[in-house]
Amino acid sequence: MRSSNKFILLILSTITLISLVTESRKTIPSQEKKRELEKLLNHINKPAIKSFQSKHGYILDCIDIHKQLAFDHPLLKNHSVQLKPTTIPKWTRDNNTSQKSTSLPFRQEEDIICPPGTVIIKRTTLEDLIQFQRLESLGLKPTSKDRNDDPPGHYTAVAQYYALNFGGKGNINVWDPQVEPDQYSLSSLYVQGGRREDFETISAGWIVSPKLNHNHSSLFLAWSANKKGCYNTLCPGFVQVSRKFPLGSVARPVSKYGGKQYHLEISIYQERLTRDWWYVLKGEPVGYWPNPLFSYNGLAEGADNVWWGGEVFSADKNRISPIMGSGFVPQDDFGKAAYINGLRVIDRYSRKVMMPPAKDLVVYASSPTCYNVKTISRRGEYWSRAIFYGGPAGCTVR
Template sequence: MRSSHKFILLILSTISLISLVTESRKTIPSEGKKRELEKLLNHINKPAIKSFQSKHGYILDCIDIHKQLAFDHPLLKNHSIQLKPTTIPKWTRDNDTSQQSTSLPFRQEEDIICPPGTVIIKRTTLEDLIQFQRLESLGFKPTSKDRNDDPPGHYTAVAQYYALNFGGMGNINVWDPQVEPDQYSLSSIYVQGGLKEDFESISSGWIVILTSSYAPTTLVKSVLSFYPKQTNKKGCYNTLCPGFVQVSRKFSLGTVVRPVSRYGGKQYHLEISIYQDALTKDWWYVLKGEPVGYWPNPLFSYSGLAEGADNVWWGGEVFSAGKDRISPIMGSGFVPQDDFGKAAYINGLRVIDHVRKLIIPPAKDLVVYASSPTCYNVKTISRRGAYWSRAIFYGGPAGCTVR
C-alpha cells in the first residue's frame, strides 16, 4: 500500500499531466508525455480478470474487489469491505400507474455481469483524463450553499431541503440537451454538509459534455462525484481517484446512459438514492435498487458528512465559459410546466430525516431556487402516487448571456 505522500504526488501528477494535454485540443501529446500518461493510466487501471467491449466503444473491466483503486487512498489502508449495506431504507414504490407506465427506469443495455469476487469498472482512457481536466476548468463542483460562490456562466434550478438528514433519493429524468464546447448540462441529486471551510458533498446524476477533438460526440454520462475534505478541495468524479468503494458486478460508473427521453414520447429516469448506513456511517450509492458502492466514513469530517448531512438538493445545472456566450439547454429545454413528457422532472423525492425516518419532504420545507429564472426555473408539484406525491419540473431553453 502506498504512503500518503505518494498518494498526494499521484493526484498532483494527474492534474499536471492532463493539464499539459488540454492546453490545446488539437495538440497531440509528445511521445514522452504519452509514456507518462500511459504510466498513470496503468496505475489507475488495475489488472482485469475479465473484460467486455461495450457497444458504445469503451471497455468494462472485472477487477478483483480487493485491488480496486479505492484502496490506494491512505485513509482506507486497513479498510474492511462492506459487500452490502447493513441498513436499507424502504423507499416507497409508486402505486399510481397513470404516468408510471410511460416513465421507465434506466435499463442496462449491456447484458454484462462480472464474476463473483470482482467488481465492474469502466477502463479509464486518455479521453477520460482530458474530460476530467475540462470539467475542472469549467468549474464543475458541488453547488454550494453560498450562492455567491457561483462563477459567471453557472446557472442552477433546484429544490432544496435544509435540515439534518441521512440521505435522499429521486428519479432523475434523462435527456440529451445540446451543448457546445466549453459547456455542460447536468441533472443530479446532492447530499451536502458543513460550512464553507469544511464543506463536503456527494452527488450522482447525468451530465452532457462534448468530448475532446479525439472523439467529437455528445455523451450523456452517468456521474458520481464527491468532495471530501481529506481528498482535495477540488473533488473527484467517477473512479478517477481513490475513495469510492465499488461493490456492484453489474453497474459501472461513468458509462453512457441510454435510452434518453423524448419530448412527448417515452420518458426515462435514473432511480438514485444516496444514504448513510446507520451502523457503519458509510455513505451508500444505490442505482435502480442495486447497491453500487459506498464512500467510507473515514473520508469525511465531523463537521461535514461524517454524522449526517445538512441539506439535500435536486435539480439541474448548466455552465458556459467565456463572456457574452449563450448558455446551453437545461433538462429538456422547456420551461417547467405541469406537463409530463415536456419539461424535465425529478420525482419520488424522499429524505431520511433527523430520526432516520423515511419521509416525503413536506412542501413547506422544500425551497425552490433558480439563479436566473428568466432562463431556467423550477416548480414543485404534488399528485397522487408515491412517485408524484413530491416532485419537481425544472429547466429551460438556451438563452442566458454570460456577463
C-alpha cells in the same frame, strides 16, 4: 503493498495534468506529457480479470473488488469491503403508479455482468482523462455552499431542503440535451453538509458533454471530502461493489418530448451502523464512500441539506448557455419539461423516510429568465412531492 506515496504521486500527476488541460484547446501535448499521462492511466486502470467492449465504444473491465483504485487512499489502507448495506431505508413505493412514471429499465448493454469477486469499471482512456479534468477546470465540481462562488457561465435550477438528514432519494428524468464543446448539462441529487471551510458533498445523476460518450447522457458521481474533490472512479475513495452498473456508462433509454418518459431511481444515504454513505441505483447498491473519508463537521455525522435539480455550464463567452433538462420550461409539465419526482429524505432525528414538507422546499434558479424550477404536489407517491425544472439554451455567459 498499497502506500500513501502512490496516492501522492497520483495527486501530483493530476495537478500537472490540469495545467496541461487548460491549454489543451491551443496546444498538442508533448511526448513527455503524454508519457506522464500514460503513467497516470496505468495507475488508475487496475489489471482486469475480464474485459468487455461496449457497443458505444468504451471498454468495461472486471477488477478484483479488493484491488480497485479506491483502496489506494491512505485512509482506506485496512478497510474491510462492505458488499451491501447492513441497513436499507424503507423508501416509500407507489404501487399504483401510472405508466407516465415509468422507471428507467437501466441495465448494462448486452446484459454485461462481471464474475463474482470482481466489480465493473469503465476503463479510463487518455482522452477521458483530459476531458474529465477539463470539466473540473470548467466548473464541474461539488456545488459550493455559497451561491456567489458559481463561476461565470454556470447556472442552476434546484429545489433545496435545509434540515438535518441522513440522505435523500429522487427519480431523475433522463434526457439527451445537445451541448457544444466546453459545455455540459446535467441533472442530479445532492447531499451536502458542513460550513464553508469544511463543506462536503455527494451528487449523482446523469451528465451530457461532447467528449464524454459522444454527447450521450451518462451516469456520474461527483463528491468532495476533506477539501478534495473527485469525479466517478478517477481517484481513490469511492468503493464500487456492483458487477453490472459502471459509472460513466451511457444511460439508456432516454425520454422523448411528448413521448415515453424514463428516469433513474437514485438514492444517496448514510448507513446506520457503519455510517458509510451509499449510492443506490434502481434498488441496486452500486458502491459507497467509507466514513473515514469525511470530516466530523462535513458528512461524517449526516448531512444538513439535500438538493434536486439541473445545472449547465458554458465556458465560451461567444456561445450561449446550453439546454437544461429537456430544453423546456417547467410550465410545459409532464412529457415536455424535465422532472425529478418521488422526493424523499431520511430525517436526522427519527431516522424515518419522509417526504420533505412542501413549505420547506426552497426553489432557486440562478437565472430564472433562462432556466426555472417549480415544485408540485399531486396524488400518488411519486408525484406527491416532485419538481419540474429546466429551460432552452439562451443565456449569455455572465
